[in-house]
Amino acid sequence: MSDPASLAAISSTLELVNKSVDLVRNLRKKGDDELNAAEMRNTLIDLLDDLVEVKSEFISLKAVLLNKEEEIQSLKAKLEGKNKPIFDGNIYWLEGDETPFCTKCYEKNSLVFHLSVAKANPSWGTSEHWYCRNCEASYYPK
Numbered sequence: 001m002s003d004p005a006s007l008a009a010i011s012s013t014l015e016l017v018n019k020s021v022d023l024v025r026n027l028r029k030k031g032d033d034e035l036n037a038a039e040m041r042n043t044l045i046d047l048l049d050d051l052v053e054v055k056s057e058f059i060s061l062k063a064v065l066l067n068k069e070e071e072i073q074s075l076k077a078k079l080e081g082k083n084k085p086i087f088d089g090n091i092y093w094l095e096g097d098e099t100p101f102c103t104k105c106y107e108k109n110s111l112v113f114h115l116s117v118a119k120a121n122p123s124w125g126t127s128e129h130w131y132c133r134n135c136e137a138s139y140y141p142k
C-alpha cells in the first residue's frame with residue numbers, strides 16, 4: 001500500500017470511529033424513556049457494522065505499518081553499508097568518493113585517511129601512485 005492509500009485508510013477509519021461515537025452519544029442523549037426497543041436494536045446493529053469495519057481497517061493498517069518497519073530496517077542496513085569503506089584488494093574506497101583510503105591506517109587504527117597522488121619520479125624509479133601522508137605507505141595500481 002502506498003503512502004496516500006494508507007493515509008486515506010487512516011482517515012476513513014477515523015471517520016468511522018467518529019460516526020460510531022456520535023451514534024452512542026445520540027443514544028445517551030435520548031434517554032431510556034424515549035428510546036424504544038426497535039430504535040435501540042437498529043442503532044446497535046449500525047454500531048456493530050461500523051465496529052467490524054473499523055476492526056478490519058485496523059488489521060490492514062497493522063500490515064501497512066509492519067511493511068513500513070521492514071522497509072525502514074532494510075534502508076537503514078543499506079545506509080550503514082554505504083558508509084563502510086570497501087576493500088578492492090589494495091586500498092579502501094567509499095561509495096561516491098573518488099579518493100581512496102589508506103589500507104594500513106584503516107586496518108590498524110580504523111582511521112579513514114585519504115590518500116594523495118604521488119607523481120612519477122624516474123630518478124627514484126617510481127610510477128604515479130597513491131601515497132599516505134599519515135603513515136607514508138605507497139599503493140601502486142595493480
Ligand SMILES: [Zn+2]
Nearest residue numbers: 102105132135
Ligand atoms: Zn596510512
